[in-house]
Amino acid sequence: ALGLLGEARSARLALDGPAVVAAIAACATGQHWTQALRFLAALPEQALQPGAIALGAAVGACAKAGRWEWALHLVCSPSALGASPDVLAFDTALGACARAGQWERIGFVLTEMRQRGLVPGVVSYGTAISACESAHLWRCALALLWEMPARSLAPDTGAFCAAISACEKGQQWERALVLLGCMRSRGVGPDVVAYSAAISACEKCGNWEWALVLLRQLQVSGLEWDAIAGNAAITACGGGGEWQRSLAVLAEMGRCSLELGAVSWNAALGACGLSRQWTWAVELLAEMRRAGCEPDLVALAAVLAALGAAARRAPLLPLLADTADRCSASVRARRQLGTPVL
Structure with a gap:
């Protein structure tokens, strides 16, 4: 599309709007965002008025290339081109800002939409809430979520999930439960x-x-629970000294054919380590190896902590040697990659 459009321009052929829009969209696919801006700026030269579709395609090209500042500029300062962005273009710019961690721009974009007579929709708010969640701003996330019904918008699953995740990052477990109830x-x-x-x-x-x-509510809801939920439950039980419950959840994950990765094993080992259950920690480490999951430094450290707390020297020495070997291998790998070794 880009080649054909270039040939047409070189031959001084008249171009129509759909052809230019298609070329701008092709720029987004190939992340040629600068070329998309050139095509957009060239529309007046062809006696064509840039419309919302062409402008939106250019915003999409900038957003896909991670150029959030240009995406924002196109929707907030399009007067030079004589084009008016639509809600979709603004939503695309919001997404670009959210992915770039530019949460402080979110409120500005929503205000700009309203000043232009556009009504932010569910997608707009969902993107804004996700940006707040990524920035650990649970208060802002909740404020945006509760603003939606006031503007006759029904929060969807994505908006609620982003708000709950924001509460999780802000350690607001009670509010997270309230949001589940609201859903x-x-x-x-x-x-x-x-x-x-x-x-x-x-x-x-x-x-x-x-x-x-x-976790029990999730299991009886008919939804397929995953390792993320199980790992969090294992860690929660371990932190509360409930190491037996941690092991029970780990066993249940295995019975449900959930993938037991290093995170799952390490969480259970950590629970045993915190409760000084060295016999269970050693057995769990052996089971981890039998399952084909090679213990990493986190796993070894958890077992060492349990053994050290119980003053058990016999199993401690081989584990110390194993840990030393892994530390040396990690240092060598970092040096080969040029990564600083702390």
């Missing part, structure tokens, strides 16, 4: 992402009881 009362069924985020919120606050309650 049910509003007829928005919580998905596994919402449950996992709420379980993680309980885990971060050391509330293992509610973490297990939510």
Whole structure:
């Protein structure tokens, strides 16, 4: 598309709007955002008025290339081109800002939309809430979520999940539970992402009881629970000294054919380590190896902590040697990659 358009321009052939829009969209596919801007700026030369579709395609090209500042410029300062952005273009710019961590621009973009007579929709708010979640701004995320009904918008699953994740990052487990309840009362069924985020919120606050309650609710809901929810529950129980419950969740994950990765094993080993259950830690480490998951430094450190706390020297020495070998291998790998060794 770009080649044909270039040949047409070289031959001084008249171009129509759809051809230019197609070329700008092709720029987005290939991340040629500067070329997209050139095509957009060249429209007046062809006696063509840049429309919302052409402008939106250029915004999309900039957003896909990670050029959030240009995406923002196109929707907020399009007067030079005589084009008016639509809601889709603004939503694309919002997404670009969110992915770039530019959460402070979100409120400005929403205000700009309203000043132009556009109404931010569910996608607009969902993107804004996700930006706040990524920035650990749970208060802003909740403010935006509750603003939606006031503007006659019904929050969808994505908006609720982003808000619950924001509460998880802010260690606001009670608010996360309230949001789960709101989802049910509003007829928005919580998905596994919402449950996992709420379980993680309980885990971060050391509330293992509610973490297990939510895990059971997830299991009986008919949804397919995953390792993320299980790992959070294991860690929550371990932090509360409930190492037996941690091992029970790990075993249940295995029975449900969930993938037990290093995170799962390490969480269970950490629970044993915190409770000084060195015999279980050693057995779990052996089981981890039998399952084909090679223990990393985190796993070895958890077992060493359990053995050290119990003053068990016999199993301690080979583990220390194994840990030393792995540390040396890690240092060599970092040096080969040119990564600083702390």
